[in-house]
Amino acid sequence: MNCVIIDDEPLAREGLSSYVREVDFLQLVATCTNPVELIRLLDEHPVDLIFLDIQMPKMNGIDFLKIVQKPPMVIITTAFPSYALEGFQLNVMDYLLKPITFDRFFKAANKAKDYYQLLHKPVGEAAKTAKTEDYFFIKCGSKYEKIFFDDILYVQGMQNYVTIHTRKGKYMTLLYLKNLEENLDRKAFIRVHKSYIVAVSKIEGIEGNEIFIQSDKIPISRNYHDMVIEQVVKNKLWDKIRFS
Numbered sequence: 633m634n635c636v637i638i639d640d641e642p643l644a645r646e647g648l649s650s651y652v653r654e655v656d657f658l659q660l661v662a663t664c665t666n667p668v669e670l671i672r673l674l675d676e677h678p679v680d681l682i683f684l685d686i687q688m689p690k691m692n693g694i695d696f697l698k699i700v701q702k703p704p705m706v707i708i709t710t711a712f713p714s715y716a717l718e719g720f721q722l723n724v725m726d727y728l729l730k731p732i733t734f735d736r737f738f739k740a741a742n743k744a745k746d747y748y749q750l751l752h753k754p755v756g757e758a759a760k761t762a763k764t765e766d767y768f769f770i771k772c773g774s775k776y777e778k779i780f781f782d783d784i785l786y787v788q789g790m791q792n793y794v795t796i797h798t799r800k801g802k803y804m805t806l807l808y809l810k811n812l813e814e815n816l817d818r819k820a821f822i823r824v825h826k827s828y829i830v831a832v833s834k835i836e837g838i839e840g841n842e843i844f845i846q847s848d849k850i851p852i853s854r855n856y857h858d859m860v861i862e863q864v865v866k867n868k869l870w871d872k873i874r875f876s
Contacts, residue, residue, distance in 0.1 A: 633680040667696035
């Protein structure tokens with residue numbers, strides 16, 4: 633993955649550069665002293681991952697993330713823990729506090745690599761996998777959990793995490809809801825809200841803007857309501873008109 637380091641401190645740039653050189657799947661494209669330099673660089677070179685400091689002259693890292701449309705993956709590197717919540721709300725991959733150990737750096741880099749590989753999975757591969765496999769694995773903390781597609785009730789997205797609710801329990805993992813959706817069978821699962829995907833076969837009822845699955849109520853957003861009724865209810869609805 634092509635990466636860029638943005639930090640106004642020379643020692644910090646050199647330290648991160650030495651870490652990058654130790655990781656075989658990272659290729660350092662450039663180092664910058666502020667985000668303004670990076671904006672020009674993005675127009676000239678493909679960049680997959682940014683190691684981004686926050687407190688810098690001209691523009692701080694948080695402001696950069698707010699104004700750049702569809703930035704590459706970002707790992708924040710800073711001495712200030714107070715920006716962590718805001719950083720994760722802007723979908724950063726990880727938040728590293730200085731001084732940064734190599735072990736912590738490597739863990740964050742691997743997280744970015746896993747996400748990069750998921751994003752660049754060949755077209756059609758996800759559908760092929762769904763047809764030939766009836767399960768997948770996710771990492772929950774230090775444990776790899778086996779999830780059967782047929783056990784899934786619904787999935788809830790929370791920033792850069794998802795919680796998968798199944799008949800056996802619920803599992804939280806570091807993954808974007810959009811990317812999980814791309815790996816699910818579109819006939820078996822349906823997006824009903826910006827934060828929810830449900831298994832069509834597990835829907836027990838729909839009333840107003842809520843879906844009932846076991847004892848849970850899942851909201852249907854206004855933007856998805858008509859599509860949900862069309863896909864879930866319409867062809868299965870028995871009513872007086874259908875039999876007249």
